[in-house]
Amino acid sequence: MTTTPLDYHMTxxxxxxxxxxxxxxxxxxxxxxxxxxxxxxxxxxxxxxxVNGIRRSDVxxxxxxxxxxxxxxxxxxxxxAPFGGxxxxxxxxxxxxxxxxxxxxxxxxxxxxVRDRIAAAMIHGTAAMLIFGLVVIxxxxxxxxxxALVHANFFTQDMSDAGPLDPLTVGGIAHAMVGTLIMISIxxxxxxxxxxxxxIYLNEVPGKFSRxxxxxxxxMSALPSVIAGLFIYATWILILGRDKSGFAASLAISVxxxxxxxxxxxxxxxxxxxxxxxxxYALGSTQWRTVxxxxxxxxxxxxxxxxxxxxxxxxGETSPVLLTAGFTAALNTNPFNGPMVSLPLETFQLVQxxxxxxxxxxxxxxAALMLLVLVLFVIARIIGGRGPGxxxxxxxxxxxxxxxxxxxxxxxxxxxxxxxSPAPPNNxxxxxx
Amino acid sequence: MTTATTVPTATTVPPGPPPSSAxxxxxxxxxxxxxxxxxxxxxxxxxxxxxxxxxxxxxxxxLAVMSLVGVFLTYRALEAIRVGGVSFLTTSDWDPDxxxxxxxxxxxxTGTILIALVAxxxxxxxxMGTALYISEYAxxxxxxxxxxxxxxxxxxxxxxxGLWGFxxxxxxxxxxxxxxxxxxxxxxxFSVDGTDPSDPLATSTVYTSSTFIAGIVVALMVTPIMCxxxxxxxxxxxxxxxxxxxxxxxxxxxxxxxxxxxxxxGGIIGGTMLGLGRALGxxxxxxxxxxxxxxxxxxxxxxxxxxxxxLIALRYGxxxxxxxxxxxxxxxxxxxxxxxxxFIASSIAxxxxxxxxxxx
Numbered sequence: 001m002t003t004t005p006l007d008y009h010m011t012x013x014x015x016x017x018x019x020x021x022x023x024x025x026x027x028x029x030x031x032x033x034x035x036x037x038x039x040x041x042x043x044x045x046x047x048x049x050x051v052n053g054i055r056r057s058d059v060x061x062x063x064x065x066x067x068x069x070x071x072x073x074x075x076x077x078x079x080x081a082p083f084g085g086x087x088x089x090x091x092x093x094x095x096x097x098x099x100x101x102x103x104x105x106x107x108x109x110x111x112x113x114v115r116d117r118i119a120a121a122m123i124h125g126t127a128a129m130l131i132f133g134l135v136v137i138x139x140x141x142x143x144x145x146x147x148a149l150v151h152a153n154f155f156t157q158d159m160s161d162a163g164p165l166d167p168l169t170v171g172g173i174a175h176a177m178v179g180t181l182i183m184i185s186i187x188x189x190x191x192x193x194x195x196x197x198x199x200i201y202l203n204e205v206p207g208k209f210s211r212x213x214x215x216x217x218x219x220m221s222a223l224p225s226v227i228a229g230l231f232i233y234a235t236w237i238l239i240l241g242r243d244k245s246g247f248a249a250s251l252a253i254s255v256x257x258x259x260x261x262x263x264x265x266x267x268x269x270x271x272x273x274x275x276x277x278x279x280x281y282a283l284g285s286t287q288w289r290t291v292x293x294x295x296x297x298x299x300x301x302x303x304x305x306x307x308x309x310x311x312x313x314x315x316g317e318t319s320p321v322l323l324t325a326g327f328t329a330a331l332n333t334n335p336f337n338g339p340m341v342s343l344p345l346e347t348f349q350l351v352q353x354x355x356x357x358x359x360x361x362x363x364x365x366x367a368a369l370m371l372l373v374l375v376l377f378v379i380a381r382i383i384g385g386r387g388p389g390x391x392x393x394x395x396x397x398x399x400x401x402x403x404x405x406x407x408x409x410x411x412x413x414x415x416x417x418x419x420x421s422p423a424p425p426n427n428x429x430x431x432x433x
Numbered sequence: 434m435t436t437a438t439t440v441p442t443a444t445t446v447p448p449g450p451p452p453s454s455a456x457x458x459x460x461x462x463x464x465x466x467x468x469x470x471x472x473x474x475x476x477x478x479x480x481x482x483x484x485x486x487x488x489x490x491x492x493x494x495x496l497a498v499m500s501l502v503g504v505f506l507t508y509r510a511l512e513a514i515r516v517g518g519v520s521f522l523t524t525s526d527w528d529p530d531x532x533x534x535x536x537x538x539x540x541x542x543t544g545t546i547l548i549a550l551v552a553x554x555x556x557x558x559x560x561m562g563t564a565l566y567i568s569e570y571a572x573x574x575x576x577x578x579x580x581x582x583x584x585x586x587x588x589x590x591x592x593x594x595g596l597w598g599f600x601x602x603x604x605x606x607x608x609x610x611x612x613x614x615x616x617x618x619x620x621x622x623f624s625v626d627g628t629d630p631s632d633p634l635a636t637s638t639v640y641t642s643s644t645f646i647a648g649i650v651v652a653l654m655v656t657p658i659m660c661x662x663x664x665x666x667x668x669x670x671x672x673x674x675x676x677x678x679x680x681x682x683x684x685x686x687x688x689x690x691x692x693x694x695x696x697x698x699g700g701i702i703g704g705t706m707l708g709l710g711r712a713l714g715x716x717x718x719x720x721x722x723x724x725x726x727x728x729x730x731x732x733x734x735x736x737x738x739x740x741x742x743x744l745i746a747l748r749y750g751x752x753x754x755x756x757x758x759x760x761x762x763x764x765x766x767x768x769x770x771x772x773x774x775x776f777i778a779s780s781i782a783x784x785x786x787x788x789x790x791x792x793x
Contacts, residue, residue: 119689137586222771
């Protein structure tokens with residue numbers, strides 16, 4: 001049986017069970033190689049061995065104990081004892097499930113295996129619970145905010161014309177969206193250069209002082225955000241006598257974000273392979289050139305991810321803004337004059353009112369904020385998530401294309417050079433001046 | 434880069450004549466005495482000096498900002514602490530303008546610690562289980578998704594957590610609280626004043642806005658941070674030791690208990706402390722849920738709680754300069770607490786076998 005080289009792997013993996021004799025010979029036909037695979041079929045029917053770790057009894061005991069737990073809890077809650085509440089029901093079901101599952105497994109397994117099964121069930125359950133919590137939190141916000149989000153005016157108007165009793169078709173959160181955008185832009189303009197330069201300093205200029213700076217930066221990441229706000233409130237507003245403004249809020253957000261960005265960038269820059277930097281130094285480049293041409297390009301995706309995740313944290317932070325930005329219902333585009341509102345602050349203020357439409361607006365505002373964070377997060381995942389030097393498929397392709405183009409160019413030039421003039425005798429290695 | 438094009442590759446070197454004698458020097462060993470010691474550190478170029486100057490400048494700037502926060506906080510706080518004296522630690526009222534002995538952090542610090550403790554006792558099992566699931570049980574394809582989801586949870590704004598806790602969770606937890614206090618009320622922390630379990634018409638508002646609910650919400654906020662630290666250290670447990678345990682016939686759980694958990698012990702404790710630090714400082718979600726009271730409230734299921742950060746958010750607006758100073762003192766106490774917790778966390782994580790890998 002002769003197959004083409006392409007079929008070779010398929011043949012090997014699909015029809016070669018353990019007791020099949022496979023004879024592989026390489027035969028040169030003309031100039032191209034072809035591979036011959038001889039398969040000797042085993043005598044008698046073959047039973048497929050299961051490599052799957054799950055047995056029927058496992059599934060049965062899992063399902064059985066789950067059903068039994070629900071039934072038992074239902075019986076307890078409705079007939080036997082005056083328990084109540086959905087959360088209590090879920091907690092009891094989970095406890096009963098673990099217990100019953102242990103009992104069922106212990107019918108056909110020994111103690112060690114029973115403990116293993118119970119631990120696995122509990123760990124799976126915990127992970128599922130956390131994801132369930134996340135889905136509920138995001139889903140609930142989007143669900144309650146939906147009624148406000150569907151009105152276009154929600155994104156284009158501010159609240160200056162909308163009274164507490166006005167329906168959702170009047171007024172919106174444009175002022176909060178603009179405010180968030182302005183505040184986070186100013187904060188990023190402060191934090192990105194300072195934070196990344198500081199992270200480079202911590203890694204590239206090692207010494208006693210940089211170790212000290214790192215310790216302080218790490219200590220400051222413990223700073224509760226409300227204290228960052230209180231600091232700016234006490235200095236900028238009370239001592240320097242400025243009004244509450246968007247700029248003050250940006251300063252508070254910057255103080256809060258700075259340690260976060262420094263720590264995240266520090267971790268990314270620390271991972272740059274030493275060999276890359278050494279290669280750069282060996283080529284005679286200065287430290288500045290090494291940082292600019294090797295360290296920063298290598299860490300580009302990691303730094304971007306760090307900055308975007310820091311931005312997501314900064315956007316969602318309420319307490320520094322609460323203390324420093326003031327509150328207004330009108331659109332204000334000047335960060336240095338007059339109060340300014342951000343999305344989380346607007347949410348916080350709206351849901352404190354007893355009016356139902358205002359609460360709906362608050363949820364809409366929270367949903368808009370959540371969507372913004374989600375978008376930032378997805379962008380961060382697309383850009384980052386890879387170590388330095390690891391390329392995605394598109395980058396790999398473009399690198400390969402560049403490499404091929406370089407090779408062609410070199411070959412072309414060499415050919416042209418050899419044609420025009422052989423290397424002059426006093427220039428032995430062929431370098432043109 | 435333009436430099437790359439002018440560097441010839443090895444294949445382009447044509448077989449030229451040997452180098453001319455003008456450029457070659459006769460190779461002889463120099464006399465040891467004549468040898469001048471070469472300078473080991475070359476002089477830096479100007480661009481490098483500028484670069485290092487800017488880098489150091491940014492380091493100094495960061496240090497200045499950070500120390501300014503700490504120093505200023507301490508300076509303003511001292512004013513209030515000097516007036517309050519010891520009573521600052523033992524008083525639970527908060528009325529700084531009424532004079533000495535009328536303001537103190539006894540109530541808010543107790544509240545903060547209780548909320549953090551509830552949060553930690555809910556979050557640790559949750560984070561541990563999820564971390565073990567991601568590092569040990571999850572199929573490879575699900576692993577990345579799970580990591581992303583946990584990271585996403587860390588990025589959810591605290592005001593969203595607050596909304597969820599206040600509008601959705603509260604209703605469910607109220608019933609759970611009633612159940613716990615009815616059957617476990619004999620344990621002092623779970624007892625609730627002013628309720629009669631045998632009265633079916635008793636109002637359940639006494640169970641709302643409690644330390645317990647705030648703690649659960651904060652727990653969900655700190656779980657992702659703890660989980661990512663724990664997952665990191667658990668997945669670093671050496672494969673050789675894992676395989677050794679499995680080859681000796683241990684079950685998966687046996688392997689986790691005898692290899693993964695001892696290996697990651699430092700990281701697990703460190704991650705827990707990191708989460709505790711976060712839980713102590715949480716503001717808005719707590720502020721939205723609790724109804725503030727200024728008395729030590731040891732009953733975690735009962736209406737009424739307080740924390741330092743929500744005290745600041747509550748009182749910053751209408752305080753006199755001295756009142757602000759008193760708030761600063763409370764903030765300083767909170768900051769010192771989180772600082773100690775964080776330092777313990779990082780030193781434990783550093784000293785453990787799994788090394789420093791806390792990057793949250």
